[in-house]
Amino acid sequence: MEVLKAASIRRLPRWQSSLVRTKGWWACHPSRGQYALASRRFTSQPSSPPDKPYYVTTPIFYVNAAPHIGHMYSMVLADVFKRWQILKGNRAIMITGTDEHGSKVQQAAAAQEMNPKQFCDQTAEQFKELAYASGVDYDRFIRTTDQDHIQAVEHFWHLLSQRPDLFYQSTHKGYYSVSDECFYPESQLERRQDPFTGEVFLASAETGSKVEWVEEKNYFFRLTALKEDLRELYRANPDLVQPHARQHEVIAWIENQLTDLCISRPVNRLTWGIRVPNDPSQTIYVWVDALINYLTAAGFPNWAPGREHAGGWPADLQIIGKDIMRFHCIYWPALLMVMGLPLPKKILVHEHWTLNRQKMSKSTGNVVNPLYAISNYGTDAMRFYLMFEGGLEKDADYSNDVFFAKYKKFLQNGMGNLLGRVGRSKLWKLRDIVTRAGSKDEPPVTIDNDKIIEAFQRDQQMLGGHGLRTTVTTLMEARNPVDAIRAILVYCSTVNVFLAKIEPWALVKSGDPNDEGIAYQALYYAAEGLRICGILLQPFLPTKSAQLLDRLGVAKDKRTLEYAELYADYTYGEPFMEVGPDSQDGLFPPLYSNQDFIFKKNIRQDKHGNKISLQDDLKEAIEKLEEAEAESELTEEKPVRE
Known part of the structure; x- marks a missing residue:
């Protein structure tokens, strides 16, 4: 020692051995036998040097x-x-x-x-x-x-x-x-x-x-x-x-x-x-x-x-x-x-x-x-819950019931469902949606439905001039990550409501070019919402946000904060990773509580992937048993009566 x-x-540097610093740092005044503070020291934070x-x-x-x-x-x-x-x-x-x-x-x-x-x-x-x-x-x-x-x-x-x-x-x-x-x-x-x-x-x-x-x-x-x-x-x-x-x-x-x-x-x-x-x-x-x-x-x-x-x-x-x-x-x-x-x-x-x-x-x-x-629910699911419910002003209480409810509402049925709606349908291709949005030759559409007009106006305002990026940046700079992640995920829920009001799947099926144009505009705003949310979620859910951006086909060099705004990127739409055919393969698959898990254990899949309940298995087993017993009665050698 x-x-x-x-x-x-x-190794003591000279500036430390003197215990004297200038330029507004603390300075030693030996004649007074204690440290004194230059009042200007705390009036503002000095700017950080470039290194x-x-x-x-x-x-x-x-x-x-x-x-x-x-x-x-x-x-x-x-x-x-x-x-x-x-x-x-x-x-x-x-x-x-x-x-x-x-x-x-x-x-x-x-x-x-x-x-x-x-x-x-x-x-x-x-x-x-x-x-x-x-x-x-x-x-x-x-x-x-x-x-x-x-x-x-x-x-x-x-x-x-x-x-x-x-x-x-x-x-x-x-x-x-x-x-x-x-x-x-x-x-x-x-x-x-x-x-x-x-x-x-x-x-x-x-x-x-x-x-x-x-x-x-x-x-x-x-x-x-x-x-x-x-x-x-x-x-x-x-x-x-x-x-x-x-x-x-x-x-x-x-x-x-x-x-x-x-x-x-x-x-x-x-x-x-x-x-x-x-x-x-x-x-x-x-x-x-x-x-x-x-x-x-x-x-x-x-x-x-x-x-x-x-x-x-x-x-x-x-x-x-x-x-x-x-x-x-x-x-x-x-x-x-x-x-x-x-x-x-x-x-x-x-x-x-x-x-x-x-x-x-x-x-x-x-x-x-x-x-x-973490082993039960996954890293990002736990990160989500801690950041969404974490206590900065008062203690946070850990509850599995609350965890499952929040996960289902904001991740599974919120962001996960929105990604499925935009990227899973066979009625359109995401790349076509983005290409049409960026094309100068795309003909204008006429909207005469007040409900659709209101939905469009609200969504554009949220993504545009009063953008989500500004909101989240302000909250993060104020060291308020709880409200920041809530703002992102609440916005995803809002976009889901937006799509439900417009029903682009119905508009595309109508065969009317104007309806199809309205549907593609709505889907583009939804895709933009997902892309922007995916970029902003990277600090919170690094793995899931990367998977989301991969499924949208967002280039690696277009995932920085400057791209988290409307119309900032028209190059995405070809997924690097499949969205998945159903919710089980989705970005946020269902989680199971103890009660759900007991039910889940009573479900199995046959060799064709069809789900069969325990009750169906039991019914089938009883029928086979009855058939076997009947066959046994026909073939069994009977004892000779005297």
Whole structure:
């Protein structure tokens, strides 16, 4: 460890060792013994240099237990924002990973009679498997046991220790939660009773985790010295943390509960972690260790002069759950201020997923296994449900009944049905529809049906001047993916209603050229709606949207955001992938609940593909049995009567 520390210090860039930054960054004023904030620092976000990619992060997940649906939600949410940037034509990177140090991991490993590193290796693989199964396109899966991260943490600690006005050692007395890995003031505690044992204990009012009294000598970060700087940060950036209600909570914490931060633990209590450089009797606090991963993944501390942004930092969007908001919205900005580093541009705080309106908990078995759900329903079906129902303002409740209902309404009967109507009929060919729409020689049609006129006007307005692309772009830039995916899928439902009103299949059969012209126009708008929806859905449902665009025959180079508008592409219509003869082969085939599955098991197909029910099988079996019995009576040798 000493060798790693020395190597880390040798790589210290000059601009970091001085702890002074200009151009509106945080600046150190040694004469005043603390950091002061230039007010202009937060009046506007500096523009990103051209070599900086869009950088989005998930929290790194604690490995004391297997992943659950909430972890999948964080991953998919970050993946959607990364893919959105790529859809816009920007370079983007995303990181996820695992937080592997601390008391909980140490205890969980001991409970399984494993050493901590083996335990972490095993559990980290489960999170990697979840990311892969969820279709998450991460650029790095970082682990806090990675060697470059250990060096980055030691380097960061060395820089912090150079500030005696902000860094000190003292005996600490207080209530500590092993589960939450943090100390709590008495004002944040309440008495609780274990419903099974009747034991009365002190617990965090915020998390419900049990606390214990601890007295020990540790290192501290003088967080209280940065109180005014934190105030100014949030005054100047009223939407740094979203939703806004969460930012108000952060400000209230700064005003009423800010205390100095204990940033180490004695090694006799915590052995599993990164040792404090030059003091092997102490282990670096897991939350200091964990937060630095976002810098490690961006190349810290080995940034070439003038290219500090090339690895992505500062993060454009950090996605976290509400239970770790204090660490990311108070401790993290304060630590970055001390380092003279730019702060994250946005922090998006999402709510929890519950099951039966109860918080998911491994200890009670009240969890949803995401890998099991994915194996049953498919990756994109689960991504759809998480994004469509996910909670940014309030907790989202996981329900199989709701999942089946939403899937059937918006995917199977919505987008899937619309694709079948446009691409499966033998009355027309999609390529002919698109070709006629783009032809200057196509004769005009006369519409004298008010219902059809109204339907056309509404559909053109939605796709045209007040386009779906504009709506979705506005929502995504406001970091509201829930309403964005809903807008896309509700539009698909609207187009289905549009086709049902016009009934192009009836118009084509009429034999009237004018009716056929009306039908082809309606089908073209429906096809355009599908094409535009397919392009906009790529960040949310990457596999299914690609299949949709393949079935429409949309060229690979015409699937970017600029093409997500009416009349932007007349080259599609020859499918690269068959639509399929029926709903079973469609883009979104039916899913079966337990009750449906029992019924489905009672259906079989004969060698010709005809569906036969169990009742038909039973009737046939009885008839064969009766025939066999009758034949037996005729051929059976009768005994001789005496």
